[in-house]
Amino acid sequence: MEDQADAAPDPPGAVNINSRSPILSLANVDKIFGRDVTALKGMNLEVREGDFVSLLGPSGCGKSTALRLIADLIHPTSGAIRWHVDKAPGALSVVFQEPSLMPWATVEDNVWLPLRLQGRSKSVVGRDIDEAIELVGLNNFRDAYPRELSGGMKMRVSIARALVTHPKLILMDEPFAALDEITRFKLNNDLLMLKEKTGSTVVFVTHSVFESVFLSDRIVIMAARPGRVIRELQVDEPYPRNDTFRTSVEYAGHCRAASDSLKIAMEAA
Amino acid sequence: MTETLANPGATSDVVDTEEQARLRARKIGAIGRWVLPIVVLILAVGAWHVVVVVNEIPHYILPGPGRVVEALVENWGSLIESWLVTMAITGMALLLAVTVGVGLAVLFNLSKWVEMSFFPYAVVLQVTPIIAVAPLIFIYVDSKIAGLLICAWIVAFFPILSNTILGLNSADHNLRDLFQVYGATRWQLLRYLQAPSALPFFLGGLRIAGGLSLIGAVVAEFVAGSGGIGSGLAFRILEASYRLQIPKMFAALLLIILTGIAIYLVTNFISHMSLRKWHESAIKRES
Numbered sequence: 001m002e003d004q005a006d007a008a009p010d011p012p013g014a015v016n017i018n019s020r021s022p023i024l025s026l027a028n029v030d031k032i033f034g035r036d037v038t039a040l041k042g043m044n045l046e047v048r049e050g051d052f053v054s055l056l057g058p059s060g061c062g063k064s065t066a067l068r069l070i071a072d073l074i075h076p077t078s079g080a081i082r083w084h085v086d087k088a089p090g091a092l093s094v095v096f097q098e099p100s101l102m103p104w105a106t107v108e109d110n111v112w113l114p115l116r117l118q119g120r121s122k123s124v125v126g127r128d129i130d131e132a133i134e135l136v137g138l139n140n141f142r143d144a145y146p147r148e149l150s151g152g153m154k155m156r157v158s159i160a161r162a163l164v165t166h167p168k169l170i171l172m173d174e175p176f177a178a179l180d181e182i183t184r185f186k187l188n189n190d191l192l193m194l195k196e197k198t199g200s201t202v203v204f205v206t207h208s209v210f211e212s213v214f215l216s217d218r219i220v221i222m223a224a225r226p227g228r229v230i231r232e233l234q235v236d237e238p239y240p241r242n243d244t245f246r247t248s249v250e251y252a253g254h255c256r257a258a259s260d261s262l263k264i265a266m267e268a269a
Numbered sequence: 270m271t272e273t274l275a276n277p278g279a280t281s282d283v284v285d286t287e288e289q290a291r292l293r294a295r296k297i298g299a300i301g302r303w304v305l306p307i308v309v310l311i312l313a314v315g316a317w318h319v320v321v322v323v324n325e326i327p328h329y330i331l332p333g334p335g336r337v338v339e340a341l342v343e344n345w346g347s348l349i350e351s352w353l354v355t356m357a358i359t360g361m362a363l364l365l366a367v368t369v370g371v372g373l374a375v376l377f378n379l380s381k382w383v384e385m386s387f388f389p390y391a392v393v394l395q396v397t398p399i400i401a402v403a404p405l406i407f408i409y410v411d412s413k414i415a416g417l418l419i420c421a422w423i424v425a426f427f428p429i430l431s432n433t434i435l436g437l438n439s440a441d442h443n444l445r446d447l448f449q450v451y452g453a454t455r456w457q458l459l460r461y462l463q464a465p466s467a468l469p470f471f472l473g474g475l476r477i478a479g480g481l482s483l484i485g486a487v488v489a490e491f492v493a494g495s496g497g498i499g500s501g502l503a504f505r506i507l508e509a510s511y512r513l514q515i516p517k518m519f520a521a522l523l524l525i526i527l528t529g530i531a532i533y534l535v536t537n538f539i540s541h542m543s544l545r546k547w548h549e550s551a552i553k554r555e556s
Contacts, residue, residue, distance in 0.1 A: 071450050089452035100443035104465045104547045116461070117451045145547045165451075 020048035022084045029079035038226035039065040054204045054212035062227020063205045090165030095172040099154035101146040108142040132164040152183040172204045213254045223265040230265045332516040340516035355501035358486040362421030370429030378437040395427035403492035417489045424485030425478040432474030436467025472540040479536040
């Protein structure tokens with residue numbers, strides 16, 4: 001892992017991630033809660049098409065605040081958030097830490113929700129719903145209610161719901177934090193597979209070094225009090241990544257580098 | 270496993286005695302839930318009969334159970350007519366309570382200002398004893414039916430209102446955020462998220478309101494008092510008491526109790542059917 005500054009010349013065939021077209025940028029964004037709680041200070045971030053960016057840091061570092069700002073659920077105290085693509089409804093999807101499914105609706109109807117809110121009937125968008133459910137491997141459970149599903153399966157439904165609008169950007173707020181490690185590894189693998197298939201762009205909040213290294217091509221390390229960006233790391237390892245990558249020397253090296261940065265972030269707080 | 274359960278004496282090598290005992294206890298518990306209240310009822314009615322017969326209590330002081338049934342059969346025509354009147358008031362009051370309760374809850378939910386302004390007065394309506402207000406209502410409202418309806422409605426509507434308000438506010442906050450992200454309208458939020466979230470709460474309110482509307486109707490009839498055609502069961506009780514027809518009083522009371530039980534069972538059934546597919550309580554409450 002290297003700091004972003006000294007990017008080596010790209011090997012032939014590799015996509016230079018700096019040449020991807022930008023989707024969204026945060027410029028010097030501050031967010032103050034109440035009278036004087038600085039949740040986020042001077043955050044700069046550029047998200048480009050096809051990026052998998054992780055926001056990694058201790059609790060209180062403002063990573064969830066950053067996500068809520070991008071989702072337009074709260075607004076910056078100062079600074080600007082700019083979209084470089086058309087921000088129609090459905091261009092942005094969110095996956096929360098809890099699956100947050102509607103317990104009264106079947107898997108199919110839960111996945112339908114974002115399109116239903118656009119006034120599109122199930123018969124018209126049936127193919128999109130089928131596709132999203134198939135992507136997360138829940139074809140046999142489309143008529144099941146959430147209470148009949150395991151934690152991992154519920155999270156898959158939540159991801160299918162996020163994919164169904166073919167979003168330009170998916171925000172994920174520690175989506176696998178509440179799951180057991182075996183399920184978590186499996187979903188990490190599947191998430192990368194989905195990203196490859198759909199070409200999605202993801203901003204992923206986590207407090208796990210291992211998860212962020214496995215998933216991302218860029219890791220934004222954040223510190224708390226006030227919440228701010230400490231540094232940005234690149235994980236220049238090719239996709240698709242699988243369990244072999246998880247046991248590789250390179251993976252261990254990236255994890256060590258990220259841990260060191262995180263340690264600096266903790267001390268800076 | 271099912272084999273050993275169905276045949277506890279089977280000579281199997283692997284029988285977990287603790288598990289056997291637990292399953293047997295559960296089976297007995299399931300039967301007891303139905304059988305025990307019936308046994309208690311039979312014993313109580315039997316004791317009532319014995320006390321009346323042994324002490325030779327005259328029927329105008331305490332009639333035996335047989336006498337009550339006799340009175341029920343003898344007065345069936347007038348009682349059933351009154352029962353229909355009471356049922357009509359109860360049903361209409363409940364319908365009105367549901368309409369106004371849910372309507373106000375939605376209105377309060379749409380506007381915090383309206384809620385702040387009017388909710389305290391809904392509470393005032395709730396805490397005022399209906400028996401104290403009813404005489405006033407019958408002074409100012411000409412129609413007896415309307416007066417009865419108003420009284421029963423006042424008693425029944427508050428649980429629906431407060432439960433529905435609670436339910437509308439109980440929608441998952443992440444889902445609220447999600448609706449906002451997807452640009453949902455206020456109506457869509459209400460229709461697709463808040464209403465289904467509120468349903469279990471509303472149904473809980475309905476179960477309370479069902480019984481309360483019957484109580485409200487009966488109390489109002491007592492206050493209204495006047496006889497003639499179109500008088501409810503409470504009037505039959507008053508009338509019978511003036512004439513010292515104690516068995517008839519018991520018969521009318523019995524009808525009111527049976528009606529209350531029926532209302533409870535019906536609202537319970539509605540609640541169960543609406544929630545059984547997804548709400549945990551539909552299973553837990555039933556068992």
